[in-house]
Amino acid sequence: MSLRAHLARAATNPADLSDEAYVALLEADGxxxxxxxxxxxxxxxxxxxDQLTFVANRNLDTAVVRDPAHATELVDEAWALGATEICVQGPLPDDVADRAPLDLVxxxxxxxxxxxHAFRPAEVADAAARLGLDARDFLVAAREAGLGSVPGTAARILDDDIRGLLTGGTDITAARWMELxxxxxEVGLRSxxxxxxxxVETPAQQVAHLRALAAIQDRTGGFTEFIAMPIQPEAFPAGGFPDARRQRERQADTPRETRALHAVARLLLHGRIDHVQAAWPKLGPELTTAVLRGGADDAGGLLLDGALDPAAGAEAGxxxxxxxxxxxxxxxxxxxxxRTTLYGDPTPDRLAVLRG
Structure with missing residues (x-):
């Protein structure tokens, strides 16, 4: 079938195309x-x-667990700036107490x-191991301590060969990511x-990744939004990938690929995951606008830095x-x-604080 034929079918039922059809759409150009x-x-x-949603949030690194007094100051500052969400990501420091994750919550x-909004899947596994718990028991304890949701980041591509290339074999497996x-x-936390x-992934592997997310959503309904992020230079393995030529070709193709991927994600995930976020820190202004005109609806977080310690979280500045x-x-x-993290409406006082 031609691309136009795939588009015509998608206009009737966006989520009902074959894998081959979505792969073809990912190659769309012009x-x-x-x-x-x-x-x-x-x-x-x-x-x-026709809304453009966003959340007033602040990122903090897990290293803040070493200094509770400083963490308290940063939380107070985020609240004073109008934040409704704190996001904490990153490996837990080795030199902190086993209860540090729950204490931080x-x-x-x-x-x-x-x-x-805290603890990526690998960090859930680590925190559980420190406490001698299985992941489910840790997540229940964290929820009871006040954890609201978990970041579904570090998914990368849900293919173990690719994950091995990206991380040198240090990452959890795709199956473990999906399990966590x-x-x-299942314990009541959204992500x-x-x-x-x-x-180095192929369009077919991108579609397989989206299908894996859709299957999880069919079982749990736990995903709040889908976020696609182009790889950043610091995430490339030392020495690059085995096929350097292929890597360079993919990087040169990123603007076209970015637009096609966000559009296909909107189609394939339709009826399952309502929100597609434009990852503006990774995309830049032009591509952010382009994907918001081609399937995305959410602008993500404001990433309030504050003045006390602007470098305390990821994507500072x-x-x-x-x-x-x-x-x-x-x-x-x-x-x-x-919006709130879970796409509700903030309280009037929060809205008023952000607007000064």
Missing amino acids: DELEALAELADGVRRDAVG ALITGRVPLHL ITTAH TATMVYGH RQLTLAQVEDLAAELGRTPRQ
Whole structure:
């Protein structure tokens, strides 16, 4: 079938194409890419309307567990800036007490009513091992201590050969990642769903990754949004990949691939995961706008840095202002809406603080 035929079928039932059809759509370019983006944008509009959502959040590194007093100051500052979410990611330091993960949860959520979004799957496994618990028991304990949701990051591509190439074999397996995310959902914690693309994976492997996420969602309903992120230079393995020529070709193709991938994700995940986020710190302004016009609906987090310790979290210095979100929404012809982590409405006092 031609790409136009695949698009015509997707217009009727976006999530009912074959793997081969989605792979073909991932290769779309020129006029066909524009048609794919237009179709995905219409599916987005039908699913979530014409809003541009965003969350007022702050990132913190797990190293803050070493200094509870400083962590408290950073949490207080985030609250004063209007945040509704604290996101904590990163390996736990080796030199902290076994209870440090649970203590950090209690410290943050026991101080102010912020939503804590913390512990990637590998960090869940590590924290559980430190406490001599299985992952399910740790997640229950963390939820009871105040954990609100977990980041579905470090999914990379859910293929063990690729994961081995990216991390030198140090990563958890794809099956373990899926098991831990599923367990988090089963104990009542929601999560994001992610993909890191643009390295050595094929379009077929991208589709297989999306199918794996869709299967989890069918079982648990636990994913809040899908976030696709192009690989960053610091994530490449030392010495590069075995096929350097292929790697260079993929990097050169990233803008086209980025638009096609976000559009196909919108189609394939339709009816399962309502929200597709534009990862603006990784995409930059032009591509962020492009994917928001081609299937994405959410601008993600503002990443409030604050003044006490702006470098305390990942992506420090990449802050999105309220004015920038409003300008972007106007450019897209959408209504900006501040949301909570789980896509509810913040309380009026939180809205008022962020707006000064």
